[in-house]
Amino acid sequence: MRVLMFGWEFPPYQAGGLATATSGLVKGLLRNGVDVTLVVPFQVEDAGIPGLRLRSTVGAKGRWKRIRVPSPVQAYHTVEQYALQWEETKRGTGGRGNPYGANLFEEIERFAEIAEDIAAEEPHDVIDCHDWITYPAARRAAAVSGRPLVAHLHATERDRSGDGANPEIQRREREGVLAAHRIICNSRMMKRQVVAEYGAVPGRVAVVPWGIDEQVAKADLEVPRPFGDDAPVVLFLGRVTRQKGPEFFVEVARRVADVEPETRFLMVGTGDLLPRIIERTVALGLAERVHFAGGLSGPDVDRAFRMATVCVMPSVSEPFGLVALESLRSGTPCILPRESGVAEVVRHALRADFWDVEQMADQVVGVLRHRVLHRELQRRGAAEVRSPRFSLDEPARGTARVYREAMNVSTGGG
Amino acid sequence: MRQVCFYFQVHQPHRLRRFRVFDIGRGRTYFDDAANREIVGRVAAKCYLPANRTLLELIRRSNGRFRVAMSLSGTLLDQLETDAPEALASFQELVATGAVELLGETYYHSLAGLADEREFAEQVRLHRAALQRHFGVRATVFRNTELIFSDAVAPLVARLGFRGALVEGAPGVLGWRSPDHVYHADAAPDLRLLPRNFRLSDDVAFRFSNRSWSKWPLTAETYAQWVAAGDGASAHIFMDYETFGEHQWEETGIFEFLRHLPRALALHGVEPVTPSDLVAQSSVGGLRFPHPVSWADESRDVSAWLGNALQRAAHERLYRLGPAIRSCHDHELLERWRRLTTSDHCYYMATKEYGDGEVHQYFSHFDTPYDAYIAFMNAVQDLEQVVTADRALAWEAGIDNQLVGVSAR
Numbered sequence: 001m002r003v004l005m006f007g008w009e010f011p012p013y014q015a016g017g018l019a020t021a022t023s024g025l026v027k028g029l030l031r032n033g034v035d036v037t038l039v040v041p042f043q044v045e046d047a048g049i050p051g052l053r054l055r056s057t058v059g060a061k062g063r064w065k066r067i068r069v070p071s072p073v074q075a076y077h078t079v080e081q082y083a084l085q086w087e088e089t090k091r092g093t094g095g096r097g098n099p100y101g102a103n104l105f106e107e108i109e110r111f112a113e114i115a116e117d118i119a120a121e122e123p124h125d126v127i128d129c130h131d132w133i134t135y136p137a138a139r140r141a142a143a144v145s146g147r148p149l150v151a152h153l154h155a156t157e158r159d160r161s162g163d164g165a166n167p168e169i170q171r172r173e174r175e176g177v178l179a180a181h182r183i184i185c186n187s188r189m190m191k192r193q194v195v196a197e198y199g200a201v202p203g204r205v206a207v208v209p210w211g212i213d214e215q216v217a218k219a220d221l222e223v224p225r226p227f228g229d230d231a232p233v234v235l236f237l238g239r240v241t242r243q244k245g246p247e248f249f250v251e252v253a254r255r256v257a258d259v260e261p262e263t264r265f266l267m268v269g270t271g272d273l274l275p276r277i278i279e280r281t282v283a284l285g286l287a288e289r290v291h292f293a294g295g296l297s298g299p300d301v302d303r304a305f306r307m308a309t310v311c312v313m314p315s316v317s318e319p320f321g322l323v324a325l326e327s328l329r330s331g332t333p334c335i336l337p338r339e340s341g342v343a344e345v346v347r348h349a350l351r352a353d354f355w356d357v358e359q360m361a362d363q364v365v366g367v368l369r370h371r372v373l374h375r376e377l378q379r380r381g382a383a384e385v386r387s388p389r390f391s392l393d394e395p396a397r398g399t400a401r402v403y404r405e406a407m408n409v410s411t412g413g414g
Numbered sequence: 415m416r417q418v419c420f421y422f423q424v425h426q427p428h429r430l431r432r433f434r435v436f437d438i439g440r441g442r443t444y445f446d447d448a449a450n451r452e453i454v455g456r457v458a459a460k461c462y463l464p465a466n467r468t469l470l471e472l473i474r475r476s477n478g479r480f481r482v483a484m485s486l487s488g489t490l491l492d493q494l495e496t497d498a499p500e501a502l503a504s505f506q507e508l509v510a511t512g513a514v515e516l517l518g519e520t521y522y523h524s525l526a527g528l529a530d531e532r533e534f535a536e537q538v539r540l541h542r543a544a545l546q547r548h549f550g551v552r553a554t555v556f557r558n559t560e561l562i563f564s565d566a567v568a569p570l571v572a573r574l575g576f577r578g579a580l581v582e583g584a585p586g587v588l589g590w591r592s593p594d595h596v597y598h599a600d601a602a603p604d605l606r607l608l609p610r611n612f613r614l615s616d617d618v619a620f621r622f623s624n625r626s627w628s629k630w631p632l633t634a635e636t637y638a639q640w641v642a643a644g645d646g647a648s649a650h651i652f653m654d655y656e657t658f659g660e661h662q663w664e665e666t667g668i669f670e671f672l673r674h675l676p677r678a679l680a681l682h683g684v685e686p687v688t689p690s691d692l693v694a695q696s697s698v699g700g701l702r703f704p705h706p707v708s709w710a711d712e713s714r715d716v717s718a719w720l721g722n723a724l725q726r727a728a729h730e731r732l733y734r735l736g737p738a739i740r741s742c743h744d745h746e747l748l749e750r751w752r753r754l755t756t757s758d759h760c761y762y763m764a765t766k767e768y769g770d771g772e773v774h775q776y777f778s779h780f781d782t783p784y785d786a787y788i789a790f791m792n793a794v795q796d797l798e799q800v801v802t803a804d805r806a807l808a809w810e811a812g813i814d815n816q817l818v819g820v821s822a823r
Contacts, residue, residue: 259435338781348765350784362434366788369435372727373787380765 001403002035004124004141006115006134012297013042017322018154021186021210022130026052028211028396034403037122039137041111055122057114104133105168112136119144126150126403132157132169135176142179148410150402151180153194159317160243174198181406184399186210186320187341206405208398209345211390212325221299223306227264227291232368234263235308235332237301237323238315240271245314245337245354250277252312254284255361260368265290268304305330309374310367313337314354324349328385333377335363345389348380415594417648417687418641418679419608421580422655423557424462424505425487425523426454427758429779430786433793444750444793449779451497458494458501461659466504468658468669472676473513480676481513481686484655485557488521488541489756491548502548509549515688516545518553518576524755525719527558527567528706529733537752538574555579555689559757561610561652561709562716565601565702572602578693580652582709583609587701594646598697606693607701610652610709614641619653623666631667634674635681642682648692649684652709710761711770718774719760724787729760731794738801747804751797754790762786 005026009019022038029036030051037053044056111134119127119141128150129138135151142149157169177183177198183205185191191207194200227233234256238244246267253265267277267290274292281290296304305311311327311334320341327334328349336343336351343351350367352359367374388394431446472480486494486505494502508514520526520537521544527534538556545551556576558567563581571579583593593609617637621627629636641649654661662668679686710718720726732754739751762778763786764771780786 255436347771347782349782351781358434358436359432362432362436362792363785363788365435366784366791370727370787370791372723373784373791376722376724376765377784 001033001126001400002037002124003029003403004119004122004127004145004147005036005038006111006127006129006137006141007038007040008130008133010038010040010042010047013040017320018130020212020322021154021320023047023049024211024213024392025395025399027213028392028394029399032393032396032400034396034400037124039115039118041107053122055118057111057118108133108136112140115141116144119147126407128152128399128403129176130154132173132176135172135179139176139179148181148403148406149179150182150184150406151176152184153177153190154186155317155319156190156193156197158193158197159319160241162242162316164242180204181410182206182402184208184402187344189339189341189344190319206398206402208395208402209341210320210322210325211392211395212322212329212385214386214391221302221306223303225307231262231264232260232309233307234265234364234368235268235304235311235327236266236314237268237304237311237327238313240267240269240274240277242273243315243317244269244271245316246271246273246277247280248314248354248357248360249312250280250284250286250290251357252314252360252364253281253286253290255357256364256368257286257289259365263289263368266293266304266308267291268293268296268301270295301326302330305332308332310335310364312360312364313340314352314360315340316354318342325385325390328381331378331382333367333374333381335360346381346384348377348384350377415641415644415646415649415684417685417692419483419648419650419687419689419692421483421485421517421557421650421652421689422657423560423652424484424490424655426450426457426490426493427523427756428489428493428753429453430759430789430793432780432785433789433796435788435792438792438796439799442796444796445753446779450493454490454493454497457656457660458498460664461656462494462498462501463504464664464669465655465658465672466501466508468672469514470504470508470511472673473508473511476676476680478511478513479680479686481515481688481691483515483517483555483688484508485517485519487519487523488537488544489523489753491544495548506549509551515555515690516549516551516553517555517557517580517689518542518545518574519557520559522752522755523559523757524752525559525562525716525729525757525760526755527562527570528564528716528720529729530736531570533733533736533755534570535574537755555608555693560718562706563607563703563708564706565599565704567706568599568601568605568703572599572605576605578606578608578689580650580689581607581609581701581703582707582714583612583650584707584714586714587703587707591699592644592646594644594649595698596648596692596695597699597701600700600702603700606695606697608648608650608689608692609701611644611649612709612714614644614649615651615653618651618668618671619657619661622657622662622668622671632671634671634678637671638675638678638682638684641679642684647695647698648687650692711766711773717766718764718770719757722763722765724765724783725760725763728763728787728790728794731791735794735798735801738805739797742801742804742808744804747797747800754793754797759786759790763790 007022011019026036039055041057043058044054115137126148127138127142130152157165191205195202236249240246311332315337318337318340324334324342334349336349338351338353350363428445433444521540555578556571557580561582593611597607599605706716763783764774765783
């Protein structure tokens with residue numbers, strides 16, 4: 001089976017979990033005998049994944065003339081945030097390695113144009129794509145090759161932006177979802193949402209939870225102890241945006257510091273809420289307790305997990321939550337958002353409503369105070385995510401099953 | 415088999431509320447009174463009242479020949495008294511027929527038998543007094559919490575004046591022998607033992623509504639046939655009373671099953687008896703329990719309560735507080751501590767996988783076993799602080815008294 005896949009993020013071009021998820025899926029598919037051609041909108045380098053055919057739309061001659069400029073837009077941004085960050089980019093203070101165009105919608109259109117040509121050249125049995133940003137390209141490709149279309153939905157616009165959702169993005173999301181022969185969500189919660197919001201037919205929506213790379217960071221990884229050896233560290237790791245609930249983390253920090261004053265709080269990640277969060281920590285008298293590490297990647301992420309006694313995820317919306325699997329794999333107990341994909345599949349972790357600051361603080365203090373609780377959560381959580389259920393193979397096999405279903409229905413099977 | 419002995423465990427704990435670390439030292443209650451009231455009310459409506467009605471009708475119709483045994487924990491009696499008095503009255507009506515025998519146990523449905531001999535005896539006496547007060551009866555047969563039994567527990571039970579005890583018919587204890595006879599404890603030869611026939615018991619308690627079970631749907635006629643077909647002298651069928659209407663909903667036909675059971679048994683010549691009838695018979699042999707055995711989980715040991723490090727840490731911390739609590743001579747503090755000894759609190763902390771894990775989670779009102787542990791440890795911490803403060807006061811008072819004594823002299 002050959003799949004033509006359209007992706008928007010891929011390591012190291014990444015803003016969040018989408019890149020990790022895409023690369024994990026690709027690795028798993030290749031290992032399970034599915035040939036993958038991945039089309040991405042940035043300059044292709046060696047992805048370090050043997051067997052993967054990578055194609056870039058950069059430099060390809062679309063019928064649409066354009067000039068490539070550095071862009072601040074990421075899959076997770078609203079158009080307003082985009083405009084703000086575009087200013088930064090123009091001033092030369094923007095982030096590194098960004099795969100996005102100056103005008104997001106123009107960029108998507110260009111990607112779709114070139115997708116048609118690629119679909120005509122590349123042999124494939126099925127087409128897959130990741131989130132709204134790649135849907136137009138995948139649909140155009142399907143129109144050219146006549147192959148069945150599978151759409152991954154990792155997060156909806158409402159997940160990312162809440163009430164500030166962009167109606168144009170929602171329209172594209174709906175169109176893509178309704179055009180696909182099969183939709184793949186990573187949680188039952190997400191499936192309910194796509195059925196309720198976009199009117200997807202439940203029978204066409206498959207749930208395939210994510211797994212993570214079994215390759216654990218090296219045991220001899222040097223873990224810095226910047227706060228002194230004994231101070232427990234409570235970790236927030238994720239984009240500092242409304243979706244991830246960083247403001248709740250700061251309130252939890254205040255409550256925890258009330259009873260465990262030695263505790264340190266580490267916030268890893270960046271985002272539009274960062275200035276507000278920093279101001280809030282100062283206002284709460286936590287300036288010396290909360291530490292901001294900025295965005296980290298690779299082994300630094302593993303170091304952050306290893307430093308932490310417990311990881312807290314107060315996400316307002318978390319369709320899956322790969323961070324939880326990474327945390328548990330590193331032996332760091334985790335407090336999951338009650339409403340999340342990962343909470344549907346992981347047993348040995350604490351869970352709380354994102355707004356329930358008291359409960360999260362109580363759980364954090366519980367883990368800090370009771371060695372035996374920390375050890376049990378650590379041991380059982382790590383053992384759980386090491387099970388085959390959370391490997392890369394299981395989601396890949398589930399995805400391949402959906403590909404076959406899509407191929408059957410599109411050839412008149414039903 | 416010629417005889418059958420039905421026994422129903424009736425118990426509800428005082429469930430903990432989510433007692434948070436921020437509640438420590440603020441004089442807040444540990445127990446979720448509202449939730450407990452709600453649950454007891456619901457179970458009374460779905461199970462206790464309709465099941466009692468059914469039993470009463472069966473007893474009257476059979477002129478008292480249909481007989482069963484029950485045990486009601488003290489924590490349940492407390493809650494019935496305040497939150498469901500009509501259910502308590504209906505139990506009293508049942509016992510008054512003379513066809514329902516009540517068994518002795520620890521008032522708080524606790525693990526004291528494993529941890530604290532003195533406390534165990536005390537809680538058994540408290541339960542005895544409660545039976546006297548509510549029902550005017552005295553139990554002669556004992557059923558320890560969830561059928562927990564061991565060679566260490568046996569002499570304690572005998573010393574408290576019981577003539578027999580209910581035990582799990584665990585293969586590890588019986589070996590090749592059938593559970594369907596009256597045995598005695600090697601560790602206390604005067605104590606008769608009635609081993610549970612777990613296959614016949616679980617056919618009703620667990621499998622009754624399971625549609626993928628080859629014997630579904632189970633009728634009273636078929637069941638009576640199975641009971642009659644046994645080679646032993648008496649089948650000992652023990653289960654939660656909540657099986658009727660709560661674990662197995664009314665829609666499954668469980669009450670209909672119960673209603674037809676006495677007649678079906680009679681047709682097959684099986685006579686219902688109570689534990690005290692059986693313990694009057696002679697023993698066919700002695701049983702040894704080098705390790706504690708219970709009716710819980712696949713393993714039928716005490717791992718349902720003390721199987722992981724969390725449970726053991728919580729259990730040990732609680733019982734370590736026992737002597738200090740008693741030395742306070744404060745009835746309210748003692749009562750709080752004893753309510754924490756109820757085994758259910760530890761049960762909620764189990765982290766077992768698969769089937770057993772699901773059963774634990776079904777009973778638990780906590781999200782995860784870890785939350786159950788956090789709330790429990792916070793409550794014990796609070797109690798420790800109260801006790802320490804109380805003792806400091808007592809010590810100061812003692813000094814004051816001495817000073818008064820000195821100056822008066």
